[in-house]
Amino acid sequence: MKIVVIGGSGLIGKKLVPRLHERGHEAVAASPSSGVNAVTGSGLPDVLVDAEVVVDVTNSPSFEDAAVLEFFEKSSRNLLAAEADAGVGHHVAVSIVGADRIPDSGYLRAKVAQEKLIQSAGIPYTILRATQFFEFIGRITAQFPTDGQTVRVPPALIQPVLSDDVVAVLVDVTLGAPVNGIIDLAGPERFRFDEIIRQFLSATQDKRQVVIDTHARYFGAKLDERSLVPRGNSHIGATRFEGWLSQED
Numbered sequence: 719m720k721i722v723v724i725g726g727s728g729l730i731g732k733k734l735v736p737r738l739h740e741r742g743h744e745a746v747a748a749s750p751s752s753g754v755n756a757v758t759g760s761g762l763p764d765v766l767v768d769a770e771v772v773v774d775v776t777n778s779p780s781f782e783d784a785a786v787l788e789f790f791e792k793s794s795r796n797l798l799a800a801e802a803d804a805g806v807g808h809h810v811a812v813s814i815v816g817a818d819r820i821p822d823s824g825y826l827r828a829k830v831a832q833e834k835l836i837q838s839a840g841i842p843y844t845i846l847r848a849t850q851f852f853e854f855i856g857r858i859t860a861q862f863p864t865d866g867q868t869v870r871v872p873p874a875l876i877q878p879v880l881s882d883d884v885v886a887v888l889v890d891v892t893l894g895a896p897v898n899g900i901i902d903l904a905g906p907e908r909f910r911f912d913e914i915i916r917q918f919l920s921a922t923q924d925k926r927q928v929v930i931d932t933h934a935r936y937f938g939a940k941l942d943e944r945s946l947v948p949r950g951n952s953h954i955g956a957t958r959f960e961g962w963l964s965q966e967d
């Protein structure tokens with residue numbers, strides 16, 4: 719079947735497209751660099767001709783509160799309208815575990831807005847909510863406050879997952895029947911922030927110390943201990959963080 723991957727040139731999209739080809743499907747990567755812009759709508763009607771499934775793995779170029787909300791609202795509205803016109807039978811999107819638990823994060827408010835548009839559009843859908851990707855730990859580390867040689871992190875838990883493990887589940891979700899609901903996915907290990915950031919700094923030869931600070935924020939948002947980790951049932955990726963870190967060295 720024909721599957722259009724919107725955001726097909728991104729971290730997840732670039733890995734997903736060849737995996738769908740291997741399974742015998744016509745997977746088309748679409749993004750601004752290939753002439754398809756979900757925010758303006760340009761190129762969408764053409765790329766969606768004969769598509770049975772659309773996977774939305776776009777991301778906003780800006781994480782600023784208003785810009786990210788505008789990105790996910792406009793892109794989702796345009797995509798869902800174009801899919802309705804084209805008769806697409808399954809809309810798949812990747813969101814974030816706990817997105818609805820951290821209302822003071824502008825990025826997560828935008829992901830919740832995206833989810834709500836999908837849920838109310840009337841197109842059969844599956845939302846795969848993943849935890850933070852291993853590849854994102856560097857960006858997470860960089861946004862924590864640092865004074866001198868000390869990085870300050872909140873007393874919260876994180877259960878990150880490797881992008882390849884996300885893609886493995888995403889292939890099954892894409893080729894399966896729509897669940898009209900949300901599926902959670904996390905990595906195999908749960909860390910306190912200070913533990914994982916210490917591991918990351920050590921692997922990157924960064925000599926800074928890590929301390930827990932109840933005032934430290936996560937991309938500007940206050941976290942509860944369990945805001946970012948799954949509650950109840952979730953798929954679990956196979957790859958352990960330390961094994962991945964040692965390969966990245």
Ligand SMILES: NC(=O)c1ccc[n+]([C@@H]2O[C@H](COP(=O)([O-])OP(=O)(O)OC[C@H]3O[C@@H](n4cnc5c(N)ncnc54)[C@H](OP(=O)(O)O)[C@@H]3O)[C@@H](O)[C@H]2O)c1
Pocket residue numbers: 724725726727728729730731748749750751752754755756757758774775776777778779793812813814815829847848849850851852854
């Ligand atoms: N990072 C994490 O830890 C994490 C965790 C859970 C869920 N997620 C979610 O996973 C999804 C994919 O993330 P990712 O890291 O793979 O993203 P990414 O590497 O930043 O890739 C973003 C993709 O979006 C495309 N894009 C940007 N603007 C677009 C537009 N106007 N129209 C169509 N496509 C556009 C980009 O195309 P160009 O290359 O052409 O610009 C690129 O292909 C995101 O929705 C994110 O919220 C991320």
